[in-house]
Amino acid sequence: xxxxxxxxxxxxxxxxxxxxxxxxxxxxxxxxxxxxxxxxxxxxxxxxxxxxxxxxxxxxxxxxxxxxxxxxxxxxxxxxxxxxxxxxxxxxxxxxxxxxxxxxxxxx
Amino acid sequence: xxxxxxxxxxxxxxxxxxxxxxxxxxxxxxxxxxxxxxxxxxxxxxxxxxxxxxxxxxxxxxxxxxxxxxxxxxxxxxxxxxxxxxxxxxxxxxxxxxxxxxxxxxxxxxxxxxx
Numbered sequence: 001x002x003x004x005x006x007x008x009x010x011x012x013x014x015x016x017x018x019x020x021x022x023x024x025x026x027x028x029x030x031x032x033x034x035x036x037x038x039x040x041x042x043x044x045x046x047x048x049x050x051x052x053x054x055x056x057x058x059x060x061x062x063x064x065x066x067x068x069x070x071x072x073x074x075x076x077x078x079x080x081x082x083x084x085x086x087x088x089x090x091x092x093x094x095x096x097x098x099x100x101x102x103x104x105x106x107x108x
Numbered sequence: 109x110x111x112x113x114x115x116x117x118x119x120x121x122x123x124x125x126x127x128x129x130x131x132x133x134x135x136x137x138x139x140x141x142x143x144x145x146x147x148x149x150x151x152x153x154x155x156x157x158x159x160x161x162x163x164x165x166x167x168x169x170x171x172x173x174x175x176x177x178x179x180x181x182x183x184x185x186x187x188x189x190x191x192x193x194x195x196x197x198x199x200x201x202x203x204x205x206x207x208x209x210x211x212x213x214x215x216x217x218x219x220x221x222x223x
Contacts, residue, residue, distance in 0.1 A: 009148065032210060044151075044198065044214040086150060090210050094139055094158055095166060100150035 002091040006099035021072040023087030032090040114215040129184040131199030138204040140182035144195040
């Protein structure tokens, strides 16, 4: 089965603290994974994708095939990082599977 | 360049009524998708299309139909709306191939309430 799990619905951290949003996936082939973000009253937008191995807005995510994880990390959270974050998997037939999302709140 | 647009933005229906949601993209993307977003459920794929004239079922297709008569448009229809279809609907598109790493571009969403 192709599935994405985000175990935390809500996550609160203080400004300047490290943040990690967890994502685990289930996929039999070579996965293609993404993190999307939805800021208040804005549409979903791509934050980063594992294939690019990039850092966007200070966020990074490493694909760990052994643990089937793609956790999103940032060493120092900022207030503007408060948003809803979705982990997504591109599965077979170009279907995309999204996790249930994690709502991140950065406390000033 | 408007990207992905959705019409309407809001709609209230009575049980049993029908309606069509329109998604349009001006990026010449081959792939288009319809999702629904519900609290605690994340985004779930309803139907998708890999090209003009083709459609396929996603994770939660029951109660919905779609059509892709033109490459730039993807229509989502509800033939007989039910309260369980109260949701926020998102359309998305992306280009074929791997040059952009399959980044999906999303519309602003349509908030549908079925009474």
